[in-house]
Amino acid sequence: MTPIIHIHYSEYLDGVFDAYVRSIPAYKDWIRPDVQTVKDKAVTFSKAWDKAGPQILQCMCQNTGLEFKRNYFPVYVVCGNTRAYSNPIVIKSRFTADEFIECLTHELIHCLFVDNKDSAFVRATNGFADHVVLYAVMEYLLPGTVDKVVDMEAFPGNARYIKAMKQVKEAGFRSILEKCRGTATESCAK
Numbered sequence: 001m002t003p004i005i006h007i008h009y010s011e012y013l014d015g016v017f018d019a020y021v022r023s024i025p026a027y028k029d030w031i032r033p034d035v036q037t038v039k040d041k042a043v044t045f046s047k048a049w050d051k052a053g054p055q056i057l058q059c060m061c062q063n064t065g066l067e068f069k070r071n072y073f074p075v076y077v078v079c080g081n082t083r084a085y086s087n088p089i090v091i092k093s094r095f096t097a098d099e100f101i102e103c104l105t106h107e108l109i110h111c112l113f114v115d116n117k118d119s120a121f122v123r124a125t126n127g128f129a130d131h132v133v134l135y136a137v138m139e140y141l142l143p144g145t146v147d148k149v150v151d152m153e154a155f156p157g158n159a160r161y162i163k164a165m166k167q168v169k170e171a172g173f174r175s176i177l178e179k180c181r182g183t184a185t186e187s188c189a190k
């Protein structure tokens with residue numbers, strides 16, 4: 001099934017994340033965007049996903065051979081967040097629309113893997129280091145994803161993601177996906 005992705009502002013979580021981000025010493029001087037700006041961004045993100053999302057979801061499922069078991073995912077847009085989550089999906093407002101699409105795609109791949117944790121494909125992902133297969137799927141869906149490793153190197157917190165992206169660049173996303181699926185790579189509208 002194709003799940004409904006409901007992207008919206010959450011007043012309750014906005015307040016929670018406002019306090020949470022400020023509680024982190026490195027962010028004590030952080031200035032949050034005003035509420036209307038966060039609300040407007042949620043609308044912008046939702047429109048961007050309406051355009052790009054259906055094909056991303058379709059290709060994500062087609063390429064992995066997996067299907068979502070849940071039919072609804074709320075996506076909460078909040079003032080700030082030091083990292084995105086997949087359960088629940090909470091994403092900061094200070095992304096561009098393209099960055100948001102990339103971030104949400106990443107989190108939805110986690111959700112897809114959770115929904116299919118007993119499948120042969122997801123069991124095969126355990127043979128790889130953390131996030132390698134996820135970035136292989138990302139590179140297939142959004143070509144150029146793993147080239148962004150250069151921009152990420154400025155942030156030490158990204159070390160495990162950088163390592164995974166480099167592995168995908170070296171091995172090639174197709175060979176990683178082929179290993180997980182055990183079949184030749186199909187192309188999906190690309």
Ligand SMILES: [Zn+2]
Binds near residue numbers: 106110131
């Ligand atoms: Zn992740």
